[in-house]
Amino acid sequence: MQSVEEIEQRIISARRTFDELRAEMARVIVGHEKLIEQVFIALVCGGHCLLEGVPGLGKTLMVRSLGETLSLSFSRIQFTPDLMPADITGTNMLTDDTSGRKVFEFQRGPVFAHIVLADEINRATPKTQSALLEAMQEQSVTVGGKIHRLENPFIVLATQNPIEMEGTYPLPEAQVDRFFFKLLLEFPSREELARIADLTTSAPAAGLREILDAAGILQIRQWVREVPLAEVVKDYAVRLVISTHPQQKQGNGSGGLAQRFVLYGSSPRGLQSLILAAKARALLAGRPNVSFEDIRSHLRPSLRHRLILNLEADAEGVTAEKILTEVAAQVPEVE
Amino acid sequence: MESLSNKFNEILSWERRKRCEQTLALLACATLALAILFLPLNGHLPSDWLRWTVPGILFVVLAPWFFYRARWRHQNDVRAVAALDRELGLAECAVTAWEIAGGSERSGAAHLVLQKAEARLRNIEPKLILPRSLSWPMYGVMPLLALWLALLWLDFDRGTSEGRHLVPRALAEKVREYSRELQDRAKGEGLRETLKFGQELEKTAQKSLDQRAPEESFRKEVASLGQKFAIPSGSRQDKSSFSSGETEQSLKDLKAELEASRSLQFPGAAKGSEEANQRWMEQLSNLPQLKRQIDEANAGAGMGTSELKAFLDKLDRQVTNELDRRALIDAQQYLQQMTKQGSREQGENYARSGANGEADPTGADLHEKSFSNLPGKEPGKRDDDFRSLPDLRVGPPAQVKGMLGAGESSGLMLKGNPSGGKSTVADSEIVASYRRQAEQELNSERVPEDLKEMIKNYFLSLGEAKNK
Numbered sequence: 121m122q123s124v125e126e127i128e129q130r131i132i133s134a135r136r137t138f139d140e141l142r143a144e145m146a147r148v149i150v151g152h153e154k155l156i157e158q159v160f161i162a163l164v165c166g167g168h169c170l171l172e173g174v175p176g177l178g179k180t181l182m183v184r185s186l187g188e189t190l191s192l193s194f195s196r197i198q199f200t201p202d203l204m205p206a207d208i209t210g211t212n213m214l215t216d217d218t219s220g221r222k223v224f225e226f227q228r229g230p231v232f233a234h235i236v237l238a239d240e241i242n243r244a245t246p247k248t249q250s251a252l253l254e255a256m257q258e259q260s261v262t263v264g265g266k267i268h269r270l271e272n273p274f275i276v277l278a279t280q281n282p283i284e285m286e287g288t289y290p291l292p293e294a295q296v297d298r299f300f301f302k303l304l305l306e307f308p309s310r311e312e313l314a315r316i317a318d319l320t321t322s323a324p325a326a327g328l329r330e331i332l333d334a335a336g337i338l339q340i341r342q343w344v345r346e347v348p349l350a351e352v353v354k355d356y357a358v359r360l361v362i363s364t365h366p367q368q369k370q371g372n373g374s375g376g377l378a379q380r381f382v383l384y385g386s387s388p389r390g391l392q393s394l395i396l397a398a399k400a401r402a403l404l405a406g407r408p409n410v411s412f413e414d415i416r417s418h419l420r421p422s423l424r425h426r427l428i429l430n431l432e433a434d435a436e437g438v439t440a441e442k443i444l445t446e447v448a449a450q451v452p453e454v455e
Numbered sequence: 456m457e458s459l460s461n462k463f464n465e466i467l468s469w470e471r472r473k474r475c476e477q478t479l480a481l482l483a484c485a486t487l488a489l490a491i492l493f494l495p496l497n498g499h500l501p502s503d504w505l506r507w508t509v510p511g512i513l514f515v516v517l518a519p520w521f522f523y524r525a526r527w528r529h530q531n532d533v534r535a536v537a538a539l540d541r542e543l544g545l546a547e548c549a550v551t552a553w554e555i556a557g558g559s560e561r562s563g564a565a566h567l568v569l570q571k572a573e574a575r576l577r578n579i580e581p582k583l584i585l586p587r588s589l590s591w592p593m594y595g596v597m598p599l600l601a602l603w604l605a606l607l608w609l610d611f612d613r614g615t616s617e618g619r620h621l622v623p624r625a626l627a628e629k630v631r632e633y634s635r636e637l638q639d640r641a642k643g644e645g646l647r648e649t650l651k652f653g654q655e656l657e658k659t660a661q662k663s664l665d666q667r668a669p670e671e672s673f674r675k676e677v678a679s680l681g682q683k684f685a686i687p688s689g690s691r692q693d694k695s696s697f698s699s700g701e702t703e704q705s706l707k708d709l710k711a712e713l714e715a716s717r718s719l720q721f722p723g724a725a726k727g728s729e730e731a732n733q734r735w736m737e738q739l740s741n742l743p744q745l746k747r748q749i750d751e752a753n754a755g756a757g758m759g760t761s762e763l764k765a766f767l768d769k770l771d772r773q774v775t776n777e778l779d780r781r782a783l784i785d786a787q788q789y790l791q792q793m794t795k796q797g798s799r800e801q802g803e804n805y806a807r808s809g810a811n812g813e814a815d816p817t818g819a820d821l822h823e824k825s826f827s828n829l830p831g832k833e834p835g836k837r838d839d840d841f842r843s844l845p846d847l848r849v850g851p852p853a854q855v856k857g858m859l860g861a862g863e864s865s866g867l868m869l870k871g872n873p874s875g876g877k878s879t880v881a882d883s884e885i886v887a888s889y890r891r892q893a894e895q896e897l898n899s900e901r902v903p904e905d906l907k908e909m910i911k912n913y914f915l916s917l918g919e920a921k922n923k
Contacts, residue, residue, distance in 0.1 A: 122563035124570055131567075346564050350551040352533050402546075408567045411546035454537045455530065 127408070134340050135406040141331045144189045148325060149182050151312040158303055158397075158421055159186060159277070161404070164340045165396040167300020168256050168276040170241075170291075170425060174283060177305045178316075183237045183277045190337065191330035192234035193271060199244035201287065205251035209261040210268075226263060231255050234271045234334060238278035242288040249295055252276060256298045273337045293428065300393050301418075302425035340403070347399040349410045354395065356453055357415045361391045363447045364427055376450060377443045381433035386426040393422040412453045420444050456556060459573040463536070463553050469581040470535040471527050473588075478525040480592035485521070486513045487599035494603075497612035503669050506612060510603065535585075539576075542584050548572050627673055629793065631660035637786055644710075646779040652684045652786060674794050681787045705884060706778055709744040711891045713771045716745055737915070743887045745770075 138160060145156050155171075159182070162169045171179050180196070187194030197208055210229030217223045230236065231252070241249060255261050259270045278299070280291075296302075308316060319325070332340075362368045364378050365385030378385070398414035405414075420441060427440040490510040497506040536550045543549070552572030555565045606612065638653035640646070659680055663673040739746040748770055893914070897907055 124563055124567045127563040127567045346562065348551055348555065348562075348564050348568050350547055350554045352537060352550055352554070353547055407546055407548075408564060408571055409546070409548055409551040413546065454534045 130343050131403060131406055131408065134343060134403050137332055137336065137340070138404045141189055144328055144331055145182070145185055148185050148319070148328065149178060150315045150319060151308045152178065152182060152305070155303055155305065156182065156186075157404070158301055158418075159183075161397050161400040161418075162300045163190075163273065163275050164337060164344055164400050165300060165393075166273065166275075166341055167393060167396070168278070168298065170296070170299040170302045171277060171279045171305060172282050172302065173279070173305025174307075175281060177307065179279045179305060180237060180239060183235060185328055187235045188328040189331045190235075191333045192273070192337075194235045194237070195230040195233035196237040196239060197230045198239045199241050199248070201243060201245060203244045203248045205248050206263075208248065208251045209255070209263055212264045224264070226266070226268065228268070229261075231261060232268075232270060234273055234275065236274075236276045238276055240280060241278040242280045242290060244289065246289050246292060249289065249291060252278075253295060253298065256295075271334075273334055273341070296425050297387050297389055299425060301397070301421040303421055344396065344400045344403055347402050347410060348408065349395065349399065352454055353398075353410050353412060353415060355455065356412055356451070357391060357394050357398070359451050359455065360415065360419060360447060361386045361388075361394065361423070363451050364390075364423060364443070377438060377446050381429050381436070381438045381443060382427055383430040384428040386423045390423045390426045394418055397422055416448055419448050456569055456573070459552065459569060459576065460556055462573075462576045462579070463556065466539060466581045466585070467532055467535055469585065470531070473585075474525060474527060474531070476587070477590055477592065478521055480590065480596055481525075482514065482518060482521045484592040484595045484599060486510050486517060487596070487603050489513050489517075491599070491603050491606065494606055494612040503667075506607065538585060539581075543575060543579070545572070545575055549576060626670075626794065627660045627663040627668075630677065630790065631657055631664065633786075633789070633793075634660060637782075641779075641782065644778060644782075645775055646782050648684065648779045649782040649786065652680075652783055655680055655684070656786075656790070677790055677794055681790060684783060684787070703778070703781060704888075705744055706774055706781075708884070708887050708891055709748065710771070710774045710778065711895075712742040712745040712887075713767060713774065715891075715894055716742060716767060737919075741890055741915075741918070743883045743890075 138157075141160060142153065142156060146153075149156065159169055163186075171183075173179060184194060184196075197203075206229065208229050208231050210227050210232065212224040213227045214222055215225045238252065241252075251261075255270055255274070256276055259272065259274050260267050261270065262268070276299075280288075362385075363376075364382060366379050366382045368378075368385075394415060395410075397418035398410045401414045401417060402408075402410045423444055424440040427443060429438065429440065429443075433439075487510055490513055493509060493513075497509065500506055500509075532553075533550065536553045537547070539545070540547050540549045548568060549572050552569050555561075555569055634653045634656035638650055638657070641650035641653055656677075659673075659676050662668070663676065668676075739749065745767075749766075896902070897910060902910065
């Protein structure tokens with residue numbers, strides 16, 4: 121068993137690492153501090169992120185910068201309607217061996233990287249989209265009956281454009297559920313826009329410094345899971361997840377938006393995501409335990425893509441955001 | 456970790472104590488509220504002093520349910536520690552440490568949480584961090600208590616109750632009123648025993664009103680007073696020679712005739728004179744009751760003046776005693792009826808008056824009701840066995856000012872030819888009654904003194920002319 125001093129030391133270390141990472145990213149990314157924190161949390165929790173935002177908000181730049189600061193391999197896949205699964209996973213190629221015989225050799229696809237940017241993932245066909253299913257869940261790909269392990273750590277950062285829906289294929293629920301977070305990129309503020317103009321129209325900044333390597337990430341991932349979680353806090357997370365289900369009454373016993381507009385509530389993966397993210401947040405905040413606020417702050421990124429709303433919600437313009445805001449307000453911390 | 460556990464115990468003990476206080480306050484509020492609500496039912500309590508114990512009884516009855524409902528549970532522990540976290544801004548460090556301390560897990564991270572919690576909680580004072588919050592029941596207890604005491608002090612429960620406590624007060628007031636009327640009557644007619652009884656009765660009623668005595672004791676006192684003045688059976692024959700057939704009216708007539716006879720010319724004054732005897736007989740013929748008594752006693756012409764006067768004095772005393780005796784019996788019977796039927800009738804009267812604490816308007820209502828509601832007695836029919844109740848003055852009739860207008864009649868109009876009936880009152884009594892009235896009018900101040908004799912002679916001459 122590790123001593124208290126060692127535990128304290130690693131909490132300090134994790135926090136310092138995160139602070140350095142954030143400062144380094146801020147050199148090239150203007151704003152999006154919360155987004156960077158959530159992406160890092162997803163990384164240290166072993167989850168994948170679905171980034172949703174209009175073009176030009178710096179999604180790709182952010183993911184690329186993250187790869188640079190983390191000293192991790194990075195690959196980008198531009199999803200198009202004619203993209204094939206083999207284009208992602210790789211394929212067996214017929215090559216000559218040293219003795220001159222013809223043999224099949226596996227040519228690894230772009231998925232074999234620590235950080236994979238799946239750009240405009242909803243433009244590929246469902247067949248191609250599902251090529252990522254195994255990679256995201258099992259962290260492996262199977263080609264020609266042979267399983268190929270992916271890099272560790274492995275994170276998929278997929279982007280999609282919320283306004284340009286023509287010629288797109290919405291992700292199936294099974295695929296969406298595999299994303300740890302769904303993050304929304306917001307348009308920068310006036311000050312942020314001015315800084316973006318300064319940064320991008322002046323002399324390019326020097327290269328980003330490597331803050332953390334793969335081993336360090338795996339180490340933090342281990343620490344995250346050891347953060348103590350009180351039963352009462354866990355119960356709070358459970359009640360929040362349950363409250364997204366239309367069959368359940370909400371905190372005050374009254375039927376809320378979830379009862380009216382949700383077709384299917386969050387899956388158990390939503391709860392896992394919520395608790396792991398809360399633990400990571402506590403660790404990165406330098407606290408030894410999880411608080412109610414840790415749970416609450418990750419409610420929307422963890423659950424917004426896991427709620428399947430009915431047609432009535434679509435007609436009335438009720439979003440998952442609104443429902444989750446109501447759930448957070450109505451479910452009491454201690455029952 | 457020992458100190459951390461002790462600190463948690465201290466915090467939870469404080470929270471339990473607060474819960475207990477709140478439960479007590481809520482219980483007290485509920486008890487007092489119920490006691491106020493049940494005030495109108497206080498009249499049904501067997502004893503008057505029990506109304507002061509109602510909140511205590513309710514408290515004892517409700518306490519088990521309240522304390523069971525507010526019993527301390529594990530979830531309350533969690534809430535208390537979570538509240539501590541919130542107050543100190545510990546980000547759930549205390550509640551996590553509390554759970555770790557209560558479990559068996561002792562990882563390095565768990566130890567760190569315990570250490571941090573201990574460092575933060577070491578010097579805190581639970582009473583300062585989680586102070587006693589004054590909830591609405593705590594604010595409500597004193598006003599409710601004051602309200603209950605005030606209502607009890609103002610006899611709200613008596614005022615609103617249709618129960619038994621209202622009755623003695625109204626009954627005592629009625630009895631007092633009746634006793635005063637009885638005294639007036641007794642003074643007017645010279646009824647000594649009745650006067651004494653009336654005085655005693657008024658004292659008893661006044662005492663009951665002053666002391667707000669309960670119903671039972673007042674009834675007992677009235678009953679004992681009745682026994683004190685009770686006339687033993689058989690004593691009537693000793694004191695009076697009047698039969699039960701003598702009506703009260705005839706006795707009163709006799710009394711009036713005796714008064715009138717004082718001014719007559721006795722035959723003894725002209726002894727042996729035929730004319731004097733003749734005149735005496737003529738005078739007696741105008742006083743039928745007295746004449747009958749003289750005839751029955753075989754007295755009159757053979758007696759001297761002094762003997763006749765002695766006889767008349769004796770007769771006067773006997774009449775007075777008989778009237779006194781009958782008035783006393785009537786009064787006792789009336790009181791008996793009033794105390795027996797009073798509760799029910801008072802309740803009815805009270806309900807009619809709108810339950811606003813008004814007393815029953817007149818005692819005459821009760822009297823008339825008891826008079827006419829006696830079983831087997833047809834209204835207006837005289838019966839010798841029935842002894843009429845004493846008349847009570849009901850005071851001037853109420854006058855209602857307003858416009859007269861047509862309204863709906865609730866009466867039933869029956870049309871039919873009148874049929875002759877047989878009177879049960881003797882002619883002699885009616886004649887005597889008219890005679891008495893005439894004499895009273897003649898003796899009044901309205902008739903000039905010098906004309907009285909002339910008028911009297913005129914009427915006597917009319918009688919003589921008729922006889923001829």
